[in-house]
Amino acid sequence: MPKGSKQKFKLYRLAQIMQEQTDEDHFITMPQIMAALAEYDITADRKSVYADLRDLEVLGIEVEGEPVGNRYHYHVVDRPFELPELKLLVDAIQSSKFITEKKTNALIRKLEKLVSKYDAQKLQRQVFVSGRIKTMNESIYYTIDAIHNAISENKKIRFQYFQWNVKKEMELRHDGGWYHISPWGLLWENENYYLVGYDDKADKIKHYRVDKMLHIKTSEEVREGKEHFQKLDLAAYAKKSFGMFGGKEQTVKLLVSNHLSGVIIDRFGKDVMMIPADEEHFTVNVNVYVSRQFLGWVFSLGEGIQIIGSEEVVEQMKAEAKRMIKQYGCSEKELSRQ
Structure with missing residues (x-):
């Protein structure tokens, strides 16, 4: 590179030096600045560096000088992020x-x-999250971007969907068939991203795990299902879905011990109406998609919660309890002895 050709990078290198080597607690003197520039084969005199430090403000980099003894110490202040x-x-x-x-x-x-x-x-921190398993789908970021683009362009998307088999291999669902969906929103639930979209063939709203979507493509077809999503509250949709598993939407009446009031509020929000039943219990009506995941959630809370309505859901819970008893080989006689 010809002599002096690196001088044109002087302002860029000065910005780099100031941002890398200074902060609220670390300063740099003029001789140190000039020595740092020299490491990039850039010569500078004090007068030109003073002018360059002022020019950095045009780039949004504010440099402040503070007198310390007989010298000024310089550092970057007011960064975009604290x-x-x-x-x-x-x-x-x-x-x-x-x-x-x-x-x-x-x-x-x-x-x-x-x-x-x-x-x-x-920033070299380590956050430990119990049971955290990182996704293995590197393309998820581009999938999310493609979904946002399709939504902004009012277009449908096509993609393939997979599941993991017992050999820990990706296995395409529907024999590798393509899903053709109108995307209307992205939902973050249970540490996963979900696409919420309209399936015109089934005439219903469906959701899909984004990290299990492959080979996403934007279609030329205009999205459908607007009338469904004008009536849909995505936050409420997530609240009704346990683990984002589907099921029939029903109003379920629960009898709950007072000590579980926080669990109910965490799950259904502070607007949920909790009606006192006696000194130790309250009842609450919630709209949920009744699935085994919901029944399992109720079961996990033990004696502190009971489904008391509707009768259909009560019968579903009884059937699930009988299934579990049968699955684990317990007879009613054995249970009565416990």
Whole structure:
């Protein structure tokens, strides 16, 4: 490279030096700035560096100089993100199940570039989430982007859907057939992303795990099902679905012990009406998609909760209890002895 050709990168390198080597607690002097530029084969005099430091403000990089003894010490102030904000983002990325380990590391490295090298070390955090299993589908980010683009363009999408078999291999559902869906929203539930869309063949709203969608393509066909989604509250839809498993939507009446009031509020929100039944219990009516997952949730709370309506759901719970008794080989006589 011809002599002096690197001078045109002077402002860029100065910005890089200031952002990497300074923060609220770490400063750099003018001789140190000039020495750092020299490492990039860039010569500079004090007067030109003073002017360049002022020019950095045009790039959105505010540099402040503070007198310390007989010298000025310079540092970058007012970055786009504060360190606590970036720590929060790092924690969210590390604890997100749908972000792969590879992408997690790549995203954190990018966040580290937003702070000094000193603060970057503080972003090397490790968040431990019980039972967390990172997704193995690296294409999920592009799938999400494709879904958003299709929604903004008012187009349908086509994709294949898979499940894992006992050999831990991807196995396409519907014999590899393509799903043709009108996308209307993305839902975050139970650490997973779900596409919520309209299936015109079935004439109903369905949801799909985004990390299990493959080879997504935007169709030329305009989306359908607008009238369904104008009446749909996605937050309420998620609240009614336990583990995002489907089922018949029904109003279920529960008799609940007072000590489980927090569990009910966490699950159904503070707007749920809890009516006192006696000094130790209350009743609550909730709209849910009744599935084995919902029945399992009720079962997991033990004697503190009981389904008392509708009769149809009560009978479903009885049938599920009988199935479990049969599955584990318990006779009614054995249960009575316990």
